Amino acid sequence: xxxxxxxxxxxxxxxxxxxxxxxxxxxxxxxxxxxxxxxxxxxxxxxxxxxxxxxxxxxxxxxxxxxxxxxxxxxxxxxxxxxxxxxxxxxxxxxxxxxxxxxxxxxxxxxxxxxxxxxxxxxxxxxxxxxxxxxxxxxxxxxxxxxxxxxxxxxxxxxxxxxxxxxxxxxxxxxxxxxxxxxxxxxxxxxxxxxxxxxxxxxxxxxxxxxxxxxxxxxxxxxxxxxxxxxxxxxxxxxxxxxxxxxxxxxxxxxxxxxxxxxxxxxxxxxxxxxxxxxxxxxxxxxxxxxxxxxxxxxxx
Numbered sequence: 569x570x571x572x573x574x575x576x577x578x579x580x581x582x583x584x585x586x587x588x589x590x591x592x593x594x595x596x597x598x599x600x601x602x603x604x605x606x607x608x609x610x611x612x613x614x615x616x617x618x619x620x621x622x623x624x625x626x627x628x629x630x631x632x633x634x635x636x637x638x639x640x641x642x643x644x645x646x647x648x649x650x651x652x653x654x655x656x657x658x659x660x661x662x663x664x665x666x667x668x669x670x671x672x673x674x675x676x677x678x679x680x681x682x683x684x685x686x687x688x689x690x691x692x693x694x695x696x697x698x699x700x701x702x703x704x705x706x707x708x709x710x711x712x713x714x715x716x717x718x719x720x721x722x723x724x725x726x727x728x729x730x731x732x733x734x735x736x737x738x739x740x741x742x743x744x745x746x747x748x749x750x751x752x753x754x755x756x757x758x759x760x761x762x763x764x765x766x767x768x769x770x771x772x773x774x775x776x777x778x779x780x781x782x783x784x785x786x787x788x789x790x791x792x793x794x795x796x797x798x799x800x801x802x803x804x805x806x807x808x809x810x811x812x813x814x815x816x817x818x819x820x821x822x823x824x825x826x827x828x829x830x831x832x833x834x835x836x837x838x839x840x841x842x843x844x845x846x847x848x849x850x851x852x853x854x855x856x857x858x859x860x861x862x863x864x865x866x867x868x869x
Contacts, residue, residue, distance in 0.1 A: 575627075582626035583655045586665075587611065588619050592642060592652055593659060593666050594673055595629060598752035599641040599761065608672040628652055634741045634763040644760050645733055680749035693722055693782070694849040697811060700856050701726060701780070704809060711777025716766050716798060717784035721747030721759070728756045731778070737764040766794045771801045779808045785833065786816035795837035799861055806861045808839055814846070814853040827855065834859050 583589055590609055594600065600608075606616050620640055623629045627648050629640050643649045659666060693701075701723070710731040715723045718736030720743065728734035728751065736751075736759065738744050744761050751759040764770050766784055779798055785791040798808065810830070817826040827844055834841045839859040847854040 578626050579628065579651055579655075582622050582628055585619070585622075587615075588623055589655070589659055590665065590669055591616075591619055591623060592628060593656055594669055595640055596642045596652055596656060597670075597673060597755075597757045598677065599639045599748055600673075600676070601637050601639055604676050605640070608669055608676060628655075632762065634744060637741065641760075644758055677749060677753050680745065680753075693811065694847070694852075694854070696847050696849055697854060697856060698726055700845050700847065701809060704856075704858050705730075705778065705807070709777070712775055714769075714776040714779040714798070714801060716769075716779060716781045716794075718747050718761065719743050719782060721750035721761070723780050723782060724751050724756065724759050725754050727780075728759050731758075733760075734758060735760045735762065735776075737762055737766070737769060739763065739765055767797055769797055769801050774801060774803045774806075776802050777806050779806065780811070781808065782811045783813055783816075785810060785830075786812045786820045791820070791833050792836045795833055795839065799837050799839065802861045804861055808834075808859045808861065810834075810855075810857040810859070812855045812857070814855050817855060830855065830857055838862055 583592060587609065591605065594605065594608060602613055602616055602620065605620075606613050609616065620629060620631070624631050624640075628642065628651065630643055631638060631640050633639075642652045705727060710727060712733040713724075713727060713731040713735070715734070715736040718724060718738045721736055724734050724736050724747065734756070736744070736747055738747070741763055744763060747761050751761070762770060766781075766788070767790065779802055781794075781798060785794060788794050802808070812830065814826065817830060820826075821829040830844070831841045834857065838861060840862045841857055841859045843858050845856040845858075847856055
């Protein structure tokens with residue numbers, strides 16, 4: 569996809585500077601804060617901030633805030649992504665400057681990993697659930713994947729390699745920092761991680777073909793409203809997989825059958841529950857529900 573004349577000139581001017589081309593190569597691999605970028609390229613924050621503004625104004629970078637942190641990345645889709653990929657073909661991967669930047673990026677991600685290891689272990693799913701997710705989602709393309717309550721990014725690490733687009737949402741900035749370590753350390757640069765509320769997801773249209781809700785509903789104040797909001801972001805026929813702790817699910821309802829409660833929640837949000845897998849792990853009894861969106865949703869409860 570080409571650009572018209574004036575936008576093409578703007579893009580080429582933005583990228584035609586050594587540091588800015590280095591930044592594009594870095595930010596095509598991972599989401600980074602200004603401080604992390606400064607550490608990698610060994611330049612001052614004011615100078616890096618100016619370069620980032622030029623690239624952002626040219627549409628070559630996305631910028632987003634999470635509490636006190638501001639992250640940058642190259643666009644994950646669309647014309648912006650295609651343009652960055654074309655620009656980076658002019659820079660050889662074997663260039664010593666880019667190789668040095670890559671080594672420093674690996675060190676930054678490694679340090680994130682050391683800080684995040686304990687948290688990631690507590691948020692990961694058991695291998696038994698991993699097997700079910702892979703089996704359930706292997707029958708048809710994953711397409712665009714939404715991971716609600718992404719936590720450590722475990723599900724993205726497991727499935728995003730087979731997705732056209734993958735977005736992880738979590739209310740916790742601490743969890744998202746762990747997730748970035750996980751997915752970027754695995755080379756999944758097309759993953760997007762955003763801070764967001766499951767009752768108010770940051771998407772204005774049905775964009776996703778597959779969604780995962782990992783242990784977020786049973787302890788939610790309004791589980792049906794959360795499911796309606798997830799449904800709003802899904803295309804008709806999209807698949808939804810819910811993972812829940814059985815004890816938490818039982819405690820969330822006065823009814824004697826927690827599984828029936830889960831099925832009722834799904835039905836009220838216009839999902840058809842295909843099947844439910846009980847998963848008895850070493851430490852917990854988990855439930856994996858597989859459902860499909862059956863009609864558009866217009867009004868949240």
